[in-house]
Amino acid sequence: MNTRFVLSLCAALASLTLVTAPAFAHARLDHANPRVGSTVQSAPRQVTLWFTEKVEPAFSRIEVRDDAGNRVDIGKAVVDKSNPVELHIAVKPLRAGTYKVFWRVLSVDTHKTEGRFSFRVER
Amino acid sequence: MSNLLQRTAICGFAVGVVCLGCARAHETAGNRFFPATLAVDDPGVNDELAFPTISAFKTGDDPSAKQLDVSAEFAKRITDDFAVSFEPTWTRISRPGGPNMNGASGFQNLETALKYRLYKNAEHEFVASVGFNIEWGGSGADSVGAESVTSYTPTIFFGKGLGDLPDSMRWARPFAVTGQIGYAFPNSRTTSTIDPDDGSIEIETNPDILVWGGSLQYSMPYLKSSVTDLGLPDFFNHLVPIVEFAMETPVGHTIDSGTVTTGTINPGVLWIGDKYQVGIEAVIPVNRASGKNVGVIGQLHLYLDDIFPNSIGRPLLASSTLARGSR
Numbered sequence: 001m002n003t004r005f006v007l008s009l010c011a012a013l014a015s016l017t018l019v020t021a022p023a024f025a026h027a028r029l030d031h032a033n034p035r036v037g038s039t040v041q042s043a044p045r046q047v048t049l050w051f052t053e054k055v056e057p058a059f060s061r062i063e064v065r066d067d068a069g070n071r072v073d074i075g076k077a078v079v080d081k082s083n084p085v086e087l088h089i090a091v092k093p094l095r096a097g098t099y100k101v102f103w104r105v106l107s108v109d110t111h112k113t114e115g116r117f118s119f120r121v122e123r
Numbered sequence: 124m125s126n127l128l129q130r131t132a133i134c135g136f137a138v139g140v141v142c143l144g145c146a147r148a149h150e151t152a153g154n155r156f157f158p159a160t161l162a163v164d165d166p167g168v169n170d171e172l173a174f175p176t177i178s179a180f181k182t183g184d185d186p187s188a189k190q191l192d193v194s195a196e197f198a199k200r201i202t203d204d205f206a207v208s209f210e211p212t213w214t215r216i217s218r219p220g221g222p223n224m225n226g227a228s229g230f231q232n233l234e235t236a237l238k239y240r241l242y243k244n245a246e247h248e249f250v251a252s253v254g255f256n257i258e259w260g261g262s263g264a265d266s267v268g269a270e271s272v273t274s275y276t277p278t279i280f281f282g283k284g285l286g287d288l289p290d291s292m293r294w295a296r297p298f299a300v301t302g303q304i305g306y307a308f309p310n311s312r313t314t315s316t317i318d319p320d321d322g323s324i325e326i327e328t329n330p331d332i333l334v335w336g337g338s339l340q341y342s343m344p345y346l347k348s349s350v351t352d353l354g355l356p357d358f359f360n361h362l363v364p365i366v367e368f369a370m371e372t373p374v375g376h377t378i379d380s381g382t383v384t385t386g387t388i389n390p391g392v393l394w395i396g397d398k399y400q401v402g403i404e405a406v407i408p409v410n411r412a413s414g415k416n417v418g419v420i421g422q423l424h425l426y427l428d429d430i431f432p433n434s435i436g437r438p439l440l441a442s443s444t445l446a447r448g449s450r
Contacts, residue, residue, distance in 0.1 A: 026151070026397070026429060029348040037293075037351025052397055109432040114245065115154045117349050118290075 027053035027107035043094035054084040059106035153245030155284035163336035166252040166280040170427040180418025188220025200438035204240040229264025248284030278305030302337035331375030
């Protein structure tokens with residue numbers, strides 16, 4: 001078995017695995033509005049998260065808390081019907097300050113992921 | 124250098140470098156995603172396939188020889204927290220290496236590893252595991268330095284993300300460290316070898332070896348999703364600059380091996396996708412006994428739990444769907 005054969009075999013099998021792989025993975029946060037770590041001039045009416053995979057509405061949630069740790073979100077997080085990677089939740093009128101967003105989602109392939117970030121309202 | 128001496132040198136070196144090609148697990152703890160590392164192991168317990176891992180470097184022998192390693196690792200979870208892995212490695216040593224200084228090629232000893240996740244704390248991005256590695260003596264080719272004795276290595280692994288730093292240090296939150304420390308011991312204290320030149324028998328003492336290493340990594344995906352979204356091009360948001368170090372120090376029965384620490388420091392970068400990652404690192408020997416010049420190691424690593432979540436990517440004995448997802 002020579003070197004060229006071994007390397008060719010590696011490349012061929014790896015390519016085959018990637019090509020045949022179905023599109024499922026952990027749902028990771030792709031981006032958010034307000035943007036992660038950003039400062040916004042006016043208070044948002046809702047917080048929206050976009051994930052890298054479709055998420056299950058029944059097992060996906062968002063909490064938004066102010067500096068004191070009080071929840072400022074309203075109702076339940078909703079998955080956008082036309083875009084199942086988008087999850088949003090309404091928030092109360094926000095005053096100036098820093099807010100933390102805690103999220104926890106279940107992707108359609110049943111992987112659970114979670115995370116948190118903050119944004120600041122300057123108004 | 125006699126054939127025997129050269130073989131001994133190759134064998135000793137092979138013990139030290141065989142982990143260059145080891146494939147490593149990935150792990151998630153809260154916000155933190157610990158990618159698979161190339162040179163050292165991390166606490167991850169998962170279903171995955173690292174294939175291929177290719178490393179090229181110059182051995183620590185005198186004279187030094189070019190060595191190419193191609194390895195694969197398949198890891199399979201038995202339960203949510205317990206996995207077994209198998210890793211074959213094929214080696215090609217160029218001239219003047221090999222038993223007759225004409226080069227050699229063949230498989231290293233097969234390695235099998237058991238790993239159990241002991242503890243995970245999502246809030247503090249911490250995870251710890253224990254493992255037991257077996258290198259099956261005699262399963263590889265003597266010409267490329269595969270030992271005839273079996274060695275066992277109980278090991279402790281940990282990973283810690285710095286996401287719990289205060290807001291004043293939020294730029295450091297994407298940092299994470301991983302580490303491992305293990306104690307390798309052989310199933311036979313001595314190995315007898317016949318010198319083909321004069322027919323004499325030499326008895327070599329097999330040492331106990333402290334196997335230790337770790338990584339320091341800065342996660343751009345973490346920076347974007349948990350600290351601040353800088354609006355960088357998507358390619359950069361998948362990168363994890365990393366420095367790994369993999370060391371071995373003979374600590375017991377060192378009459379023949381000596382006590383010199385050997386190892387490498389590997390700066391490089393990983394690109395993290397949803398279903399796979401690729402990585403490339405320089406391999407810098409810490410001393411002459413560890414190698415000569417700078418080598419390179421690269422790897423394609425497939426997350427089987429993401430690629431095949433309902434078949435080979437799930438534990439054989441999954442406790443429940445939700446529990447599986449929470450790993």
